[in-house]
Amino acid sequence: MPPQDRYVIAGGSGVLGRLLAAWWSRQGKEVVVLSRRADFSSEAARTVVWDGVSLDGWQRELDGAAALVNLTGRSVNCRYTARNRREILASRIDSTRVLGEALRRAEHPPPVWLNASTATLYRHSLDEPQDESVTEFVATPAAKDAFSIEVAQAWERTLWEADVPGVRRVALRAAMVFGRDPEGVFGVLQRLARWGLGGAMGDGKQMVSWIHETDFCRAIDWLIEHHELEGPVNLAAPGPLSNRAMMAAVRQAVGRRWGLPATRGMLELGAIFLRTETELILKSRYVVPTRLLASGFRFEFPEFRGAVGDLVGGSV
Template sequence: MERPKLVLAGGSGFLGRHLVRHFSQLGYAVVVLGRKARPGVVQWNGRTPGPWAAELEGAAVLINLAGKSVDCRYHAANRHAIVRSRTDSTRVLGEAVAACRTPPPVWLNASTATVYQDTPGPQPANTEAGGRLGRNFSEMVAQRWEAEFSLAPVPATRRVALRAAIVLGADGGALPVMARLARFGLSTPQGNGQQWVSWLHVVDFCRAVEFLVAHPQLEGAFNLCAPEPLPNQALMALLDAHYRPRWHLPQPRWLLEVGAFLLRTETELILKSRKVVPDRLLAAGFQFRYPRCPAALADLLPQLT
C-alpha cells in the first residue's frame, strides 16, 4: 500500500527535523522542499514556481515552515527579507496548490504567537478569539503572513495557521542557548523578569500538528503553546535550580541591549511579554503531554548535560 505523502516546505531546521521524524514514524512519505537538493530534499527557492510544484500533486498534507529567522537585527534589509521570505513562500505555494488536479486536502502554514501585542502583568492571556493583535514590526509581519495565507486561491484545501510560541527542544531552538548561558550564571531574571513566556515542548508541537491534520473540521488560526505560560523570572529559576551555577550575573535591560547589539539580534525576543493560551486546541480535545514547564524542562535539560 502506497504511503501518504507529506510535503514540508522549509523543513531543514529544528522544527522541520522533528516533523520529518514524527510523520515518518506515522507512516508518511515526507518530501522536504529546501534551498539545496540532497537525498530527501527537493530544491526550491521559496519565491517562484518550478519542478518542485509537482510534489504537491496528490499529496495528503502540505506544511510550510519557510521564513528567514527573526534572530537578527531589524535593520531595513533584514526587515525586508523577513517579510518577503514568509509572504513569497506562502504565495507561491498557494499558486502551486491551485494548479493541482488533486490538491492537498490540508495545508498548515507557520505563523507565530508574536502576532499578539505585548501583554504584561495581570492582563488576560491572548486567545484566538479574544487576542489583541499588535502593531509593531514583528506583529505586523505575522499579520501579513496570515493575510497572504488567507488570500491563496485554494477552495478545496483546508487551511490552518500555526501561531506557535517558543518551542523547547534539546537539539535546537532557544533552549540550548538559554541552558548554556545559565550554566555560567546567566540564570537570573532577564530585564525585570515580569514578562510572560509562552512555550511548547517540541513533542507537543509535533503532536499538535498531527492532531490538526487528523481532524478535518479544524481550520483557521490555532495557538500552539502549552496551557500554562509563566513569567520569565520563574523560567529562569527553573534553569537556575537545574544548573546551580557558582555565581549569578544580573541581566538588566541595558545590559541585554548591549548584548543583543553584539550578538546581532533584538531584545524583543526575550523582553516582549507573550501571554498566550491554546483555547482552540483545548476545546477540540487535544491533550498536552507537557502542560507545565517544570515537567518539560525535567525531560529536556538532562539531554543537554
C-alpha cells in the first residue's frame, strides 16, 4: 500500500481541529494533531505532544507532510483581563513563530501552510461588506474591538514574517463556524434559545458572518488544492445576516417562537457573570468571501437558514 499523505493540525484538539481531523480521517488521510495534552486522544488522529513555543522533536512530523494547518489559540471567550490578553496573544504568536521555524528547518516541508486568523480583523461595519481588498483595520470604541484587531494583525504579521521558502501560506480569516459540536457557537446559541433567551442582542442590527462546518472543511481542502491561492482568505458564507435575523432562525431551529431580547446593558452585565466579553456578540462582522468565490469555490450552504436547517435535520 502506498504511504498515506500526512496532514498536521497544530492546536487540533479544539472545536475546529476535531472537526477537520474527522473530515480528513473519513477521507482516509493520516492526521497528526499537535497538542499540549499527552492525554488527548481521538480516533481520527495521532497525537504528538508539543508546547506551542519551542522545538522539541515534534517538528519531525512536518517533514514530508502534505499540509500544515495551525488552529492554536487560547479561547477568546473569556474576560479580557491582563493575563488572558497575554495568553490570547502569546498562544497565537508563539505557535505561529515556532511552526515557521520548524518549516524553515525541515528537509521536505509541506508545500502549504494554512494558519488561523480571524474575520474579526475587519472593522465594525453595518453597511459595507468587508473583503480581502481592505488593508486598513480600524477599531471602533463602541464595539470594544481594539484588542482583537491588534491580536489578529500581530498573528498575521508573524505568519508573513516567517522565512519559509517554497511554502505557500494562507491566513484563514474565519468567521464563526456553525457546526454540530455542542461546544461550538451554534451549540451555545441553541441553548440560549431553548432557555427562552434567544431574542435579538443589543439593537440586533449588527451583522453576523458565519460559515457552515462542511463548507469550512471544503474550503480548507480547496485552499490546499488551489496553488494560486496565497495570502489572506475570508472563510465566511456569502450570506451574512443581521443578529436579529440570525436569532430568529436559531429560535425556529429549536422550536421556540419567542426569545427574550437582550439590551446592551443586560449583555454587559451578563458578560461579567458569564466571564466573557460583549464584543463577541455586539461587533458587526460584515465579511464576505470574495477570494474564495473568485477562485470558483461554491458554497454548499450559502444562506443561514439552509445551514441551520441542515445542522438540526429539518427545514428552517
